[in-house]
Amino acid sequence: MNRNEAKLILDVSRPGDEAEADPQLAEALALAQADPELGAWLAQERAWDAAVRRELQTVPVPPNLSAQIRPQPKIVPLPMEEKAASWFSLRSPLVWAMAAAVVLFLGLAVNWTRSHSGMQVASFARDMIAASPVDAHHVDMLNADFSKVKGWLADRQAPADIDLPPAIKNAPGLMGCRIMSWHGQPVSMLCFMMPGARHVDLFVTSAAQFADAPAPGQPMFASINQNAMASWRVGNQLYVLAGQVPEEFLKHCLAPATTARVRDGVLLADIF
Amino acid sequence: MAGQTFDEIVDVHYEALYRFALSLARSEADACDLVQQTFFRWATKGDQLRDISKVKSWLFTTLHREFLGRRRHEDKFPKVEISLVEENELTAVSAPPEQQLDGATVMAALQCLEEAYRAPLALFYLEDHSYREISEILEVPIGTVMSRLSRGKALLRAAVLQKAVR
Numbered sequence: 001m002n003r004n005e006a007k008l009i010l011d012v013s014r015p016g017d018e019a020e021a022d023p024q025l026a027e028a029l030a031l032a033q034a035d036p037e038l039g040a041w042l043a044q045e046r047a048w049d050a051a052v053r054r055e056l057q058t059v060p061v062p063p064n065l066s067a068q069i070r071p072q073p074k075i076v077p078l079p080m081e082e083k084a085a086s087w088f089s090l091r092s093p094l095v096w097a098m099a100a101a102v103v104l105f106l107g108l109a110v111n112w113t114r115s116h117s118g119m120q121v122a123s124f125a126r127d128m129i130a131a132s133p134v135d136a137h138h139v140d141m142l143n144a145d146f147s148k149v150k151g152w153l154a155d156r157q158a159p160a161d162i163d164l165p166p167a168i169k170n171a172p173g174l175m176g177c178r179i180m181s182w183h184g185q186p187v188s189m190l191c192f193m194m195p196g197a198r199h200v201d202l203f204v205t206s207a208a209q210f211a212d213a214p215a216p217g218q219p220m221f222a223s224i225n226q227n228a229m230a231s232w233r234v235g236n237q238l239y240v241l242a243g244q245v246p247e248e249f250l251k252h253c254l255a256p257a258t259t260a261r262v263r264d265g266v267l268l269a270d271i272f
Numbered sequence: 273m274a275g276q277t278f279d280e281i282v283d284v285h286y287e288a289l290y291r292f293a294l295s296l297a298r299s300e301a302d303a304c305d306l307v308q309q310t311f312f313r314w315a316t317k318g319d320q321l322r323d324i325s326k327v328k329s330w331l332f333t334t335l336h337r338e339f340l341g342r343r344r345h346e347d348k349f350p351k352v353e354i355s356l357v358e359e360n361e362l363t364a365v366s367a368p369p370e371q372q373l374d375g376a377t378v379m380a381a382l383q384c385l386e387e388a389y390r391a392p393l394a395l396f397y398l399e400d401h402s403y404r405e406i407s408e409i410l411e412v413p414i415g416t417v418m419s420r421l422s423r424g425k426a427l428l429r430a431a432v433l434q435k436a437v438r
């Protein structure tokens with residue numbers, strides 16, 4: 001190893017890298033100890049590096065950034081046409097994931113739906129999943145308060161008589177909502193970030209338009225790989241819960257109150 | 273997430289991610305957007321990370337990919353080329369006194385460099401990543417990282433000196 005080769009290695013090393021037992025670095029350091037000129041150069045370089053490192057750490061961070069990263073607890077009503085909170089400005093990877101879900105649901109639709117007349121739940125699910133992230137915004141309103149979300153939906157004539165399964169209702173995961181439309185019918189979409197950072201969306205619309213809506217008390221599940229969806233019916237409302245989560249997770253989400261694993265407001269965190 | 277909540281991960285990493293994003297995007301608003309998008313990715317995809325000790329690398333890699341994706345689509349950041357400085361000139365430049373440095377000057381100098389140098393330098397200085405870690409985050413070969421770091425450090429020093437004497 002000559003001096004220039006040693007310089008290149010030493011130049012990109014940091015104090016403490018010696019512990020990584022890199023033989024090339026060890027050789028370069030030995031050369032620096034034996035070569036006063038190289039040793040002086042190394043000392044100067046490391047002093048410079050330390051100064052740059054120290055000064056860059058002083059670059060101020062916007063004081064509100066930390067809060068912006070987290071969902072806001074207050075109502076932020078936004079016009080439908082405007083871009084919603086930037087936290088939800090979805091870009092391509094999620095769109096790709098949802099596109100994959102669409103492909104899966106196309107396949108699922110063949111086996112899942114027995115009736116060939118009327119609107120089909122699988123088509124509804126497919127369209128909702130595809131539409132929710134593709135738009136510029138994911139939710140119209142950020143709010144973690146379920147009663148306020150329902151009020152906001154009701155004010156806009158969207159399905160608001162929403163009966164959440166106890167496990168979802170008791171988990172602190174509601175992020176916000178959005179009003180969508182399917183074949184002229186309003187659809188309420190509720191976004192949840194469940195424990196374990198599991199993102200699921202709940203779509204609620206009138207069940208009357210579906211020929212194959214699940215019977216009350218008989219939820220249906222479908223899943224392939226990491227994509228899962230559940231659909232069920234309460235009264236005249238159809239519910240579709242979907243996300244890139246294990247099917248088992250959705251089953252726990254739909255568990256009745258007596259078996260839902262909710263502890264101190266934390267749902268399923270000990271399971272997944 | 274193996275003992276670390278979303279909030280805890282935000283608390284630990286958001287400042288370093290912001291400074292990295294600022295060095296790349298060269299605008300506070302874009303940097304904030306990149307950081308938010310990175311944490312959204314974490315919230316929606318983080319459960320796929322098997323080795324929880326890789327959270328930091330995952331976040332930096334994701335932010336860098338996000339930046340590259342946006343740059344491809346928008347190409348809105350004009351480059352200020354200073355790579356024409358000759359190697360001989362660089363070796364002749366002596367280190368400026370430490371008291372001449374300040375965070376704003378160093379960040380401004382860093383932002384003047386080409387992105388090929390900016391990203392590895394930011395990781396090297398801001399988060400004290402080793403060149404091996406930088407290689408993983410930027411997804412480029414180790415040899416490339418080493419040469420970009422070495423060259424980039426020389427360019428950064430020249431840029432800082434240039435700004436300091438103005």
